[in-house]
Amino acid sequence: MKRRSNDFVLGAVILGAIVLIVGVSMFLRESEIGSKRQRVVARFSDVGQVQVGNAVVIRGVKAGRVEAIELGDDGWVLVRLNLEKSVELPRSPVVLLGASSLFGEWQAMVTERQSVPNNREVAAALTASATGAGTALPGAVLPDVAQLTTVAGGIAGDVASVAQRFQVAFNDSAARELRSSIRSVAQLSAELARTVRVQSKHLDTVSVDVRAGAADLSQAAEAFLRTVSRIDSATSAGEVRTIVSESERAAGQVREASVRLNQITQSLEKTESHLRGVMARADSVLLKVDQGQGTLGLLVNDPRLYQNTDSLLRELRALLADVKKQPKRYFGVKIF
Amino acid sequence: MIELIGRSFREALEGLGSAGRMCLEAGRSARDVRTWAPLATDQMRRLGVGSLPIGVLIAAFTGIVLALLASYSFTNSVPRYLVGTLVQKTVMMELAPVLTGLALAGRVGANIAAELGTMRVTEQVDALETLAYDPIAYLVVPRILAGLLMFPIVVGVAMMVGLGAGWLASMGLLDLSSAQFLKGARLFFDDFDVRYGLVKAASFGVAVTAVGCACGLEARGGAEGVGAAATKAVVTSAVLILVLDAFWAVVWLLGRAV
Incomplete structure (x- = not known):
C-alpha cells in the first residue's frame, strides 16, 4: 500500500x-499547438545575427518566427519563416534582416520591394538574391548598429588622426609664428590704411592743384583771349608794326649782349686756367710744406723750431720792453 | 601549515577517488535491477519529492530578489523589460540549479551520509553482505538513481517557480506590466536554457548522492564518525557542485559562445 x-x-x-x-x-x-501555419523560405547571402526563434514582422506587426536557418547551394543561406496562416504577404515581397533594438535582438521584416530603404548594398543584395531564387523570397541584411558604429569609429579615428597631425604641425612655435604673422598683417593693414589716407590727402591736394591749374588755365585763356582781342584791335591801329620794329631792335641788343657774354666767358676760361696753375703750384708748395721741406715746412712740421721762434719772440718782446724802459742803455745820441 | 595543505589535498583526492569508485561499482551493480528497483521509488520520493518545498522556497525568494536587483541595477538607459530577460536567464541557467543543488547537498547529502554511516557503524552493511545482498546495489544505486532523476525535477520546478516569482514581483513591486516582463523573458529565451539547467541539476544529483553514499559507507567509530561523515559529505558535495557548475559552463557555454 x-x-x-x-x-x-x-x-x-x-x-x-x-x-x-x-x-x-x-x-x-x-x-502554438495545432494552429494553422504557413511557411515561407527566404534566401540570403548572409543572415547576420538572426537566430532561430527571432520574430518575423510585417509592417511592424509580429506575424511569426524564424523556424530554421540552413546553408543552401552556391553559398546561399535559406531561412524558413513560420507565419500565421491568415497573414497575407505584400506584393513583390522581400525579407530584410536587421536589429530590432540596440540590445542584440534581430528580426526578419517581410516588406514590399518598393519599401526597401534606399541603400545601394541592400538593393544589390536583393537583386543578387532574387536571381535564380525560385520560390524563395529574396532577402538582404540591413546594416546594423555595430556596422554603423564601426564606420563611425573609423571616421572618428580619421578625425583623431587629422587632429593629431594638426596638433603636431600647430605647436607652440607655429602658434607664435601665426601670432606674429597676424600682428604683421595688422601692422601692414594699418600701414596701408595710413598710406591710403595720405594718398587720399595727396589726391585731394592734387585735385585742388588741378582745380587751381584749371582755374589758372581758364584765366590764361581769358587773358589770351583779351590779348588776341587787343592784337586784333592793335592790328587795326598800326601798333603791330611798331612792336615788330621794337622787337628787331631788342633782338639786335640781345645779339650784342650775347657777343659780350661770349667774350666774358672766354676771359673766364683763361682766368680759370690761371687759377688752375696757381692751385697746382700752391698744391706743390703745400705738399713740400707737408713733407717738411723748406723753412715753412720745417716751421710747420718741427715743433722745436716753433718753440725756438716762440722763445725768440718772447725774448724780443722782453728786449723791446727793456729798450722802452731804458733806451739810454741801448741808444746813445751824439750830435757831435 | 604545509602539512595541513598536504593533508587536505590528500583527503580531497581520497574523497574523489572513493566517490568515483563508488560510481563505478554502482554502474556495475545497476545490472542487479531486482535488488535496487523496489527501493528506487521510495528513495526518489524521499530525496526528490521531499526536497520540493525547500527547492520551491529558495527559487521563489531568488526570483523576487533577482527582479528587484535587476530593477535596481538598470538605469534609465536600459529598458525595463530586460528585468524579465535577466530573471529568466539567471534563474533557469544558474541560480535555480546551483542554489537548489547546494540546498539539497545539505539536505540529501547529509541524510544519505548519516543513514549509511549509521548502517556502517552498526554493522548493518556487513549484515547485508552476510545475507548475500550487494550493499552497493541495495543502498547506493537507488540513491544515485534517485538523485539523477529527481534533482532535475526539483530544479525544473524551481526554475518555473523562480520565474513566476520574478514575474509577480515585477508586476507587484516594480510597476512593470505583465506584457513587459514577458517580452523580456521571451526575448532571449531558448530551449537550451532549460536543457542546460536540467543537465547541470542531474550532474549535481549524481555528485551529491555519490559523495553522500561514499562518505556514509566509509564512516568509522560510532556516532562521532557518523557526524564527521555527514559533515564531510555536505562540504564535499557543495564544492563538487561549484566545480561541476564551472565545468559545464566551460564545456557547454563556452562552446556555444564560440
Missing part, C-alpha cells in the same frame, strides 16, 4: 514537473 502511494505521489510529481517545464517553455517560445 505504501509502495503504491509512493509510486502515485512520485508519478504525479514527475508528471506535473514535466508538464510545468514543457508548458512554461512553450509559453516562453510562444509555441
Whole structure:
C-alpha cells in the first residue's frame, strides 16, 4: 500500500514537473499547438545575427518566427519563416534582416520591394538574391548598429588622426609664428590704411592743384583771349608794326649782349686756367710744406723750431720792453 | 601549515577517488535491477519529492530578489523589460540549479551520509553482505538513481517557480506590466536554457548522492564518525557542485559562445 502511494505521489510529481517545464517553455517560445501555419523560405547571402526563434514582422506587426536557418547551394543561406496562416504577404515581397533594438535582438521584416530603404548594398543584395531564387523570397541584411558604429569609429579615428597631425604641425612655435604673422598683417593693414589716407590727402591736394591749374588755365585763356582781342584791335591801329620794329631792335641788343657774354666767358676760361696753375703750384708748395721741406715746412712740421721762434719772440718782446724802459742803455745820441 | 595543505589535498583526492569508485561499482551493480528497483521509488520520493518545498522556497525568494536587483541595477538607459530577460536567464541557467543543488547537498547529502554511516557503524552493511545482498546495489544505486532523476525535477520546478516569482514581483513591486516582463523573458529565451539547467541539476544529483553514499559507507567509530561523515559529505558535495557548475559552463557555454 505504501509502495503504491509512493509510486502515485512520485508519478504525479514527475508528471506535473514535466508538464510545468514543457508548458512554461512553450509559453516562453510562444509555441502554438495545432494552429494553422504557413511557411515561407527566404534566401540570403548572409543572415547576420538572426537566430532561430527571432520574430518575423510585417509592417511592424509580429506575424511569426524564424523556424530554421540552413546553408543552401552556391553559398546561399535559406531561412524558413513560420507565419500565421491568415497573414497575407505584400506584393513583390522581400525579407530584410536587421536589429530590432540596440540590445542584440534581430528580426526578419517581410516588406514590399518598393519599401526597401534606399541603400545601394541592400538593393544589390536583393537583386543578387532574387536571381535564380525560385520560390524563395529574396532577402538582404540591413546594416546594423555595430556596422554603423564601426564606420563611425573609423571616421572618428580619421578625425583623431587629422587632429593629431594638426596638433603636431600647430605647436607652440607655429602658434607664435601665426601670432606674429597676424600682428604683421595688422601692422601692414594699418600701414596701408595710413598710406591710403595720405594718398587720399595727396589726391585731394592734387585735385585742388588741378582745380587751381584749371582755374589758372581758364584765366590764361581769358587773358589770351583779351590779348588776341587787343592784337586784333592793335592790328587795326598800326601798333603791330611798331612792336615788330621794337622787337628787331631788342633782338639786335640781345645779339650784342650775347657777343659780350661770349667774350666774358672766354676771359673766364683763361682766368680759370690761371687759377688752375696757381692751385697746382700752391698744391706743390703745400705738399713740400707737408713733407717738411723748406723753412715753412720745417716751421710747420718741427715743433722745436716753433718753440725756438716762440722763445725768440718772447725774448724780443722782453728786449723791446727793456729798450722802452731804458733806451739810454741801448741808444746813445751824439750830435757831435 | 604545509602539512595541513598536504593533508587536505590528500583527503580531497581520497574523497574523489572513493566517490568515483563508488560510481563505478554502482554502474556495475545497476545490472542487479531486482535488488535496487523496489527501493528506487521510495528513495526518489524521499530525496526528490521531499526536497520540493525547500527547492520551491529558495527559487521563489531568488526570483523576487533577482527582479528587484535587476530593477535596481538598470538605469534609465536600459529598458525595463530586460528585468524579465535577466530573471529568466539567471534563474533557469544558474541560480535555480546551483542554489537548489547546494540546498539539497545539505539536505540529501547529509541524510544519505548519516543513514549509511549509521548502517556502517552498526554493522548493518556487513549484515547485508552476510545475507548475500550487494550493499552497493541495495543502498547506493537507488540513491544515485534517485538523485539523477529527481534533482532535475526539483530544479525544473524551481526554475518555473523562480520565474513566476520574478514575474509577480515585477508586476507587484516594480510597476512593470505583465506584457513587459514577458517580452523580456521571451526575448532571449531558448530551449537550451532549460536543457542546460536540467543537465547541470542531474550532474549535481549524481555528485551529491555519490559523495553522500561514499562518505556514509566509509564512516568509522560510532556516532562521532557518523557526524564527521555527514559533515564531510555536505562540504564535499557543495564544492563538487561549484566545480561541476564551472565545468559545464566551460564545456557547454563556452562552446556555444564560440
